[in-house]
Amino acid sequence: MAMDGILNILKPPGMTSHDVVSCIRRLTGIKQCGHTGTLDPGAAGILPVCVGNATRVSEYVLEMDKTYRAQLSLGSATDTEDASGRVISKMEIPPLNESDISHILQQFVGRTSQVPPMYSAVRRDGVRLYELARRGETVSREPRQITIYRLKLLALAGNKLFFDVVCSRGTYIRTLCTDIAVRLGTCGHMSFLLRTAVGPFVLNNSYTLEEIAGLQDDGCLDTAFLPLDTALHQYPSFLATPAQAVSIIHGRAITSGADYPEGLPIRVYSTDGIMLAVAYQSEGMLKPKKVFITG
Template structure:
C-alpha cells in the first residue's frame, strides 16, 4: 500500500478589514482541523489585501514567502497625525497643508525611495527583549526602536487631492508603510498618517488571485475530509 503524501497547502487570502492576520490563520486552522497553519507576513487589522497562509508541510515555506518583495496601494492624509500613524489611535491636527503642491509631495517621496534607514512605529508587532512593542506603547510606555535598512524601490504618488496622498509602494521585507507616512509628513513639516492600505502583491502572487474569506472557508468545508 502506497504511503499517503503529507498534507500541505498554500492559501491566498484577501484579508478582511479589521481582522488581524492571526484571526485569518485561526479561522483556517479551525476549519481544516489541523495545528500547523501560519501566515507569511503580518497585515495590520486596518489594512486589507493579500495574505499568504500556509498549512501542513507548506509552513516550511513561510520564511521564503516573507522575504519576497511587497506592493501596496493606499492613502496618506497630510496635516494630521496619530500616535500609531494609522486610524487605530486618535487623529490630531498638526499643520495647514493648503500651501503644498504635488511637486513638493513627489520630491518628499523621492527622499524616501531607494535603500533607506527606517525606524519602525512603536505600535507594531516587533519584539524588544522578547515582548511585542505595541503592548508597551498601548500602556503609554516608551520604547526605543533603532533604524533598520529597508528598500523602497517604488514610491509613486498616483494622485494628490490635498490633503490626501494616494500612493503605490513597492518595498522589501520589513518596510513599514506607516513609517513612510510619518517620514513623509516630517519632510513636508505638516505631519501625516495612513488612512487606508491594501497589499496588492507578494513576489509573484497577486491580490487578484486571492479568495475572500467566506468563499475559502465554504470551499474547505465542502471538501472530502480524508483529503487532509
C-alpha cells in the same frame, strides 16, 4: 484528502493576521498553519497562509518584496501612525502640487533606515513594543535597514495623497506615511492600506475567507492551494537524476556541476517535476537543507 500548500488569502480589514490563521485552521482541520508576515488589523490585502508541509517554506515568503496601495492624510498625526490612533498633533498644510510631491517621494526610493513605530510587534527586552505603548511607555528603537524599490503618487485629493509602493520586508508603511508628511512640511497619518502583492501572490488569484469556506463545503478546497515551490519561484532550480534524487531524499549532498552562489536557496526537482528539497551549494556540492519527499 491531504492538504499541503499555500493559500493566497485576501484579508479583510478588522481582522488580525492571527484571526485569519485561526479561521483557516477551523476550515481545514489542520493545526499546522501559519501566516507569512503580519498585516495590520485595519489593513486589507494579501496574506499568504502556509498549510501543512508548506509551513516549512514560510521563511522564503517572509523575505519576499511587498506591494501596497496607501492613503496618507495630511495635517494630523496619531499615536499609532494610522487612523485607529489618537490624534496627537495638528499642523497647517503648505500649498502642494503633484509635481512637488512626486519629487519628494523619489527621495525615499532606495536603501534607507527606518525606525519601527511604538505600535508594532517588534520586541524590546522580550516585550512587544505595542504592549509598552499601550502602557503609555515610549522607548528608543534601533533603526532598521529597508529598501523602497518604487514609490509612485497616484492622486492628490484635498489633504489626502494616494500612492503605490514596492518595498522590502520589514517596511512600515505607517511610518513611511509619517516621514513623507514631515518631508512635505506638515504632519500626517496613514488612513488606508491595501497590500496588493507579496512576491507572486497577487490580488487576482487571491481568495476571501468566504470563498475558502465555500470551496470547503463543495469538497474542492484543494483547488485553492498553491504548490510549495511558489514560495521559492525567484530562486534557481536543479533537475536531479534518479540516482541524485535518492541521495537528496536521504539527506546526502550531490555534485551539482553548476556554479551557484553560496547561501542561495536552490530548488531541487525530480525528473517528474516534483520539488524534492531546498538545497544550498557549498564547495561544489548541493547540500539539502529542507527535504520534502522522504524515502
